[in-house]
Amino acid sequence: MKFRHSFLIAVSVTAIFAYCYASDQETKPLTEQSATNPLSERKEGVAVKHTGAVPGGGGGDLAMGKQLYAQVCFACHGEHGEGKEELNTPSIGGLPAWYIIEQLEKFKAGMRGMHPEDVPGVTMRAITLGLDEQVVKSVAEYVTTLPERFTEAPDVEKFDLEKARYRYANECMECHRYNGRGEIAFHSASLITLNRSYLLRQLKNYREGWRGADSSDMYGNKMVEQARRMSDDDIEMFVDYLGALAAGDDPRPARER
Numbered sequence: 051m052k053f054r055h056s057f058l059i060a061v062s063v064t065a066i067f068a069y070c071y072a073s074d075q076e077t078k079p080l081t082e083q084s085a086t087n088p089l090s091e092r093k094e095g096v097a098v099k100h101t102g103a104v105p106g107g108g109g110g111d112l113a114m115g116k117q118l119y120a121q122v123c124f125a126c127h128g129e130h131g132e133g134k135e136e137l138n139t140p141s142i143g144g145l146p147a148w149y150i151i152e153q154l155e156k157f158k159a160g161m162r163g164m165h166p167e168d169v170p171g172v173t174m175r176a177i178t179l180g181l182d183e184q185v186v187k188s189v190a191e192y193v194t195t196l197p198e199r200f201t202e203a204p205d206v207e208k209f210d211l212e213k214a215r216y217r218y219a220n221e222c223m224e225c226h227r228y229n230g231r232g233e234i235a236f237h238s239a240s241l242i243t244l245n246r247s248y249l250l251r252q253l254k255n256y257r258e259g260w261r262g263a264d265s266s267d268m269y270g271n272k273m274v275e276q277a278r279r280m281s282d283d284d285i286e287m288f289v290d291y292l293g294a295l296a297a298g299d300d301p302r303p304a305r306e307r
């Protein structure tokens with residue numbers, strides 16, 4: 051047994067596992083839901099691979115990461131990192147390793163998951179407390195190899211694509227890039243593989259200052275600044291647009307493509 055903290059982890063999450071399995075009865079996993087989405091087929095062609103997704107970001111142990119995933123993360127994030135709506139867990143498969151490491155460290159350091167009403171954040175923070183640096187790197191290295199599950203496409207009937215594309219290009223693209231895959235240089239997240247309910251919740255968390263508002267969270271602060279300006283309708287529109295981006299929309303002006 052390679053993990054120094056595996057016993058501690060096993061004990062600390064047993065209670066939460068019980069909760070996971072208990073509430074896991076009725077809802078279908080996200081992978082099954084997305085298989086019925088007609089747009090999901092097209093998404094294969096979108097893949098411009100993210101920058102900075104060098105597996106592991108260096109120093110991880112993939113075998114250890116795989117084992118830890120199966121022991122700890124699997125129950126909440128799903129076998130393939132696809133996320134579970136009923137547990138409020140994001141689809142983390144394929145996220146860049148550097149970003150996973152950064153977020154796990156933020157949870158651990160108390161920059162994220164500290165607000166008592168942010169129950170999903172508090173839950174995830176509890177998990178990170180038992181993970182040391184080597185384990186974090188190793189599990190990130192494994193999660194980045196899991197398949198991506200693209201953000202749900204919006205209902206085109208109810209969605210003003212032109213307007214949303216314009217707003218994304220002006221307000222988000224500078225940091226999250228034209229393809230919504232983020233940029234290691236800006237520490238900005240890759241957005242188009244995250245599930246819709248998670249994205250909606252995160253933008254609200256930033257707006258409330260439940261995430262990103264800590265004075266030592268320089269990059270989180272940037273998102274708080276963005277989200278403070280957003281109405282509920284804006285948040286819906288941006289998340290709808292991330293679904294369109296995942297389905298292949300391109301927000302760049304024609305001359306820049």
Ligand code: HEC
Binds near residue numbers: 070126137170251
């Ligand atoms: C008890 C359930 C549970 C377990 C076990 C769990 N997570 Fe989570 N995780 C969550 C929840 C809930 C969230 C959403 C937090 C939020 O809304 O801020 C989350 C969020 C995350 C995020 C943030 C994603 C992003 O885009 O910022 C990462 C990364 C993550 N988990 C990785 C892991 C890894 C790796 C493991 C295994 C070591 C793990 N989780 C184990 C419940 C869990």
Ligand code: HEC
Binds near residue numbers: 218223225236262
């Ligand atoms: C000035 C740069 C900047 C701009 C502009 C910006 N973001 Fe971000 N965004 C970031 C950074 C940096 C992060 C990671 C912050 C953290 O660690 O919490 C982030 C994180 C996010 C997340 C959380 C993703 C996750 O994995 O949990 C969402 C959602 C998001 N941004 C959406 C948007 C949207 C929508 C816009 C446009 C309205 C936008 N951002 C504009 C820099 C930016």
